[in-house]
Amino acid sequence: MDRMDVVLPPAAIGILGGGQLGRMLALEARRSGYRVVVLTDEPPGSPAGQLAHVEINGSYTDAALLDRFLAEVEVVTAEFENIPDACLQAVAERRPLRPGRRAIFTTQHREREKLFLRDQGIACAPFRIVENEAQLQAAVEELGRPCVIKTAAFGYDGKGQCKVTAETDLTQAWRAFEGAHAVVEAWVPFVKEVSVVGARGMDGSMAVHGCVENEHADHILDVTIAPARVEPATADQALALWRAVAEGLDYVGTMAVEMFVTADGGVMVNEIAPRPHNSGHHSIESCETNQFHQQMRVICGLPLGEARLHTPAVMVNLLGDVWPTEDQAPDWSAVLEHPRAKLHLYGKECARRKRKMGHFTVLGSDVKQALREAREIQARLGRR
Ligand SMILES: Nc1ncnc2c1ncn2[C@@H]1O[C@H](COP(=O)(O)OP(=O)(O)O)[C@@H](O)[C@H]1O
Ligand SMILES: [Mg+2]
Structure with missing residues (x-):
């Protein structure tokens, strides 16, 4: 160093x-x-x-x-x-x-991100880049229905996406994307979504928090289960994809890769996030070094910390929907009374629906127990 x-x-x-x-x-x-x-x-x-x-x-x-x-x-x-x-x-x-400009520039735009994956030979869903309605028609023809149109820039939490089904009128669907580049992706009949969060140091060394499982509700992350309940071979593939992305981007810092697992146990990359990630929040309580501490270490040129998951954990997102009204806080006792749950709030004032306001993490002796208790807390908190 x-x-x-x-x-x-x-x-x-x-x-x-x-x-x-x-x-x-x-x-x-x-x-x-x-x-x-x-x-x-x-x-x-x-x-x-x-x-x-x-x-x-x-x-x-x-x-x-x-x-x-x-x-x-x-x-x-x-x-x-x-x-x-x-x-x-x-x-x-x-x-x-840190991470460098090229890594951020590549991953901030779906078109550049997909072309990077294709260039590197990293598994992802078949896709086409489209700029106008005629190209959209051709892409849907080739990829088949269902498929999904995603805006190339500024999409998140399912925003800027449109699923194309047998009924979708493409002329109408294109209106939302007019004037911009979009990526059309084949629909992946995944059995699970997983992600890997980890860090790569300036010297090329890497450390990951393991393969975790993500459940979405309305396209927004709802629950992360660490470790993922997948076959070891599937987790190994996910870790290998993370490493390929990190090396391909010559990445420095904490990075997340979201992936799909298919019925045959295959894994493909969905999205790359050049930063700490919602699916890595569990690491604050469950890993030797959490994703934020790791980011701090790497950007400061310090060696990587041990990233290992030491305790099974489940993280649950707290969206604005959990607040009884936009400015009235929920009764947190369901989280705060639990001996292995930790509450994290982000200091946002207005609890708009779907807005990420905070999260909580429950540790357990196994994921089954942690998941059961996390779901109990989630049910007690309710939603408006
Ligand atoms: N090609 C696809 N096939 C099946 N489901 C998809 C596909 N692309 C996205 N999804 C679903 O939509 C969610 C959000 O899409 P994603 O590309 O990750 O965008 P965002 O930036 O909104 O997170 C995914 O986590 C997945 O559940
Ligand atoms: Mg995503």
Whole structure:
């Protein structure tokens, strides 16, 4: 390890983005004595900004704000991928940016992400890139129905997606995508969704938190089960895909890869997230080194921590729907009274439906027990 690359406390870590992932990274960094500076286009008091020493609010491409931000920090990371490339470039010219610009640029856009996977020969669903209705018609013809249209840029939590079934009128479906590039993907009849979250260091070493299982509700992650209930050969394939993606991107930092498991035990990549991930939140309680601490270590040029899962865990997301009204907090006793459950809230004021407000994690002696108890807590919390 080159000592020149090492950033030690009390140096300041710069975080692009003001969301909960930045907040949890800020918590880890502060615990270890780093200063934290957040640049976000959210208003003051963002989830990450609340825990930063300095929060700078405004456009990611405002040169004066970027100057202020960069003057304060030794190293920079991004807590979400939709940062304008002009900002990534400006940052990378003046400070170490980890993960690097290329990894973020590739994965912030579905078209570039898919082409990267194809180039690397990494298994993913068959797809076509389309720019107009005629190309959409041809793509659906080739891939067959059902299939799914996904906007190339700025999609998340199922937003910017349209499933094409036997009944779908393509002229009408295309209207939502008009003027933009879209990816059309064959429908994958998966039996399970899994993900792998881990980190790759500056020296190329890698450590993962294992293969976990994800259940979605309305396209939003609902529950993560760690470890995944899959055959060892399936978990091994998932880990191998994660490593192939990390090496292909020459990745530095914490990264998540979402995958589909098919009936024959095959695994293919769905999406890459160049940052800590919702399906890695369980690691805060269940792993030797959690995904945020690992991110802190890697971006500061420190060696990777041991990432191993030491205790089975289930993480449940808390969406705004759990709040009785948008500004009235739920009765948390179901979580707080449980001896192996931990509550995490992201400091967001308005509990809009579908908004990720927090999560809780339940540890167990096995996943069956953890899942049963997590579901009991979830049922007691209810939803509006
Ligand atoms: N090709 C597909 N076949 C079957 N289900 C899919 C496919 N693509 C997406 N989905 C379902 O939709 C969810 C969200 O899609 P994803 O591409 O991960 O977008 P997002 O960025 O919204 O997470 C997936 O987790 C999966 O449940
Ligand atoms: Mg996804």
